[in-house]
Each structure stands twice: as structure tokens, then as C-alpha cells.
Amino acid sequence: MNDAPVDDLTILRCPHCEETLEAVGGGASCVAGHHHDRAKHGYLSLRVAAKGLGAPAAGDTADMVDARERFQGAGHHDAIAAAVRDAAVAGVSATPGDDGWVVDLAGGPGWHLGHVLDALPGMHGLLLDASTVAVRRAQRSHPRIVAATADLRARIPVGDETAAAVLKVFAPGPPVEIERILAPGGVLVAAIPEPEHHRELVQPLKLLKVPAGKADELVASLPGLQEVARTTVRETVHVDRAAAADAVFMGPNAFHQKRAEVEAALAAGPETRELTVAVTVVTLRAPGG
Ligand SMILES: C[S@@+](CC[C@H](N)C(=O)[O-])C[C@H]1O[C@@H](n2cnc3c(N)ncnc32)[C@H](O)[C@@H]1O
Ligand SMILES: [Zn+2]
Numbered sequence: 001m002n003d004a005p006v007d008d009l010t011i012l013r014c015p016h017c018e019e020t021l022e023a024v025g026g027g028a029s030c031v032a033g034h035h036h037d038r039a040k041h042g043y044l045s046l047r048v049a050a051k052g053l054g055a056p057a058a059g060d061t062a063d064m065v066d067a068r069e070r071f072q073g074a075g076h077h078d079a080i081a082a083a084v085r086d087a088a089v090a091g092v093s094a095t096p097g098d099d100g101w102v103v104d105l106a107g108g109p110g111w112h113l114g115h116v117l118d119a120l121p122g123m124h125g126l127l128l129d130a131s132t133v134a135v136r137r138a139q140r141s142h143p144r145i146v147a148a149t150a151d152l153r154a155r156i157p158v159g160d161e162t163a164a165a166v167l168k169v170f171a172p173g174p175p176v177e178i179e180r181i182l183a184p185g186g187v188l189v190a191a192i193p194e195p196e197h198h199r200e201l202v203q204p205l206k207l208l209k210v211p212a213g214k215a216d217e218l219v220a221s222l223p224g225l226q227e228v229a230r231t232t233v234r235e236t237v238h239v240d241r242a243a244a245a246d247a248v249f250m251g252p253n254a255f256h257q258k259r260a261e262v263e264a265a266l267a268a269g270p271e272t273r274e275l276t277v278a279v280t281v282v283t284l285r286a287p288g289g
Contacts, residue, residue: 009023015047017032017050017133019031021036027045041140043136043148046128046149046150048151050153050154056151060133061129064249065131065137072245078204080281083187084169085119087189087283088189100116100163101162102120102165102211103156103163103252106152107169108131110138112167113142114141125146126158128149128152132148132149135147140217144288152177153174155177161183164186170193170251179225182225186285188283190218191280193278195211196278198275200274204265205265207253224287226283226287230280230281233279237274238275
């Protein structure tokens, strides 16, 4: 186990100009003089406005991150975490050396990345997310995780061919950039919900629907990578009303739903309900290595 603090500046790049970063007082700077603050909690702030996309994304709120941590901590998504972990371990173990970086795109508070790193004791994790709250929690969640805020809609502030593995779990991430940051032989592990995921809540509460075929769509958007494995987690878990509300408010539905209305609708149903978990985990490999 290598729990020494890691130097995140070996992998991070300036989100404005893609140059390398050097430590300076209060944070890090590139040769062009773009300065990025390091928070007292240790993470760098790399969230900048991307050309043509308006203000930088703010990501999940504290309430959403709380809901995610409660729901994941209760074990309702353990089967997804195990599938992501196993896919990452299988993908990384197929290439020589297992001491590189796992980059978690929009990784939230770090639950999935922590599971992956526990199974890969020689590797380090970089977690990027637009949410300051999520990044702060992720940074302190595991000794081998470093985190940074970033808006991942256009660019990933990471050097070319630096990632042995990239995780994309219910998360955004531009395909061209994923191909750019993967090291030769490196793997992308993506977890994508199926239309029936959480259907017992989606249908009655009129939540955002997941269209069919999203995993195929992702694979088609990454022509430079080759699909090497695919598995679909399908199971039924049992959630009480509080956990059902967390399942709604830990994701983008939080931006469209009123908590009081959702809680009233859940109160009219049983105290415990079945919840379908249906998520495809696909592994794609970069050429070379
Ligand atoms: C559904 S959550 C998934 C979090 C984590 N991957 C997991 O499965 O636990 C989506 C995450 O994307 C982040 N996010 C949303 N828009 C983003 C953006 N433009 N750039 C970076 N992160 C973003 C949110 O803050 C949130 O943490
Ligand atoms: Zn710069």
C-alpha cells in the first residue's frame, strides 16, 4: 500500500491553456500566468468558464451530496460499486504496471473511486467534479484520492495519456477528451443507467427518464477505444421512504422536483418499497500499451 501524499501537479493541467502547473504561493500557476487557488482543504480550484458555455457548472449542492452519501452508505448501490471496481481491476491488471492514476470524472464525494483504489493498492486517484462540496468530501475520503473542482463539459484539466484508468459513473465527460487523457492501453470504465433503473420512483413521480441504448451511444462516441467488457447489474433492493427520497434528491431530479411534494407522494405509499437497480458497466481500452 502506497499511502504517501501524491503530487497532483504531475497530472493536472491548466484548464485555460492546457500547460503544466507549478506550485506557487496559494495554489498553482502555468507559464502563461493563469493562477488557480488551492483551498485550505487541499484541493485545487480548476473550474473555469468554458468558451461559449456561459458560467461554469456548479454541480451538486450540499443537500444532494448528503443524499448521495446516505444512499450509497446504506448499501443500496453496492452491486454497482462492485461491478465498477471489478471492471477497473480487470482492465488495469491486463496491462503491465498497476501504479498509475485512476481519474474519476464527476466523481461526486468519491465513493466509487474509493472502492476502486482499495482494490488497486499501488494506484492513485484523481477526482474531478464541478461541485465544491463533493470535491471537499472526496479529498478527505481516502488517503490516495486528490480532488479538484472542474467543469468537465468541454475540457478535462489533465495531461495527454496520463490516466491508466478513467471512471465515468452516472457522469458527464467529453469523449474526445477521454480519448486524449487515456494512456496507451488504458481503460475507460463507464456506468450507464438502463431505462428501468429506479423505475418504481421514475414512473409515479414523473422523474427524468433514461432513454434506451445509452451504453451503445457512449461506445459509438468513442471510436478511438475498443469495447473489451460489458456487464449489466440488475437487482431489486428495498428502500424505506427516507432512502427513496434520497434516491430522488441525490441526482439531477433535485433541480426539477419539490421536496415536500415528493415526500407527500412517498408518504401515501408503503414504508418500504422495492427499487430496481439496472446499470450497464462497459470497459473500453485505448490502443497500444
Ligand atoms: C449523478 S452524480 C454522480 C457522482 C458519482 N460519479 C457517483 O456515481 O457517485 C453527477 C456528478 O456530476 C457532477 N457534475 C455535474 N455537472 C458537471 C460538470 N459540468 N462538470 C463536472 N462535474 C459535473 C455533479 O456535481 C455530481 O457530483
Ligand atoms: Zn494557463
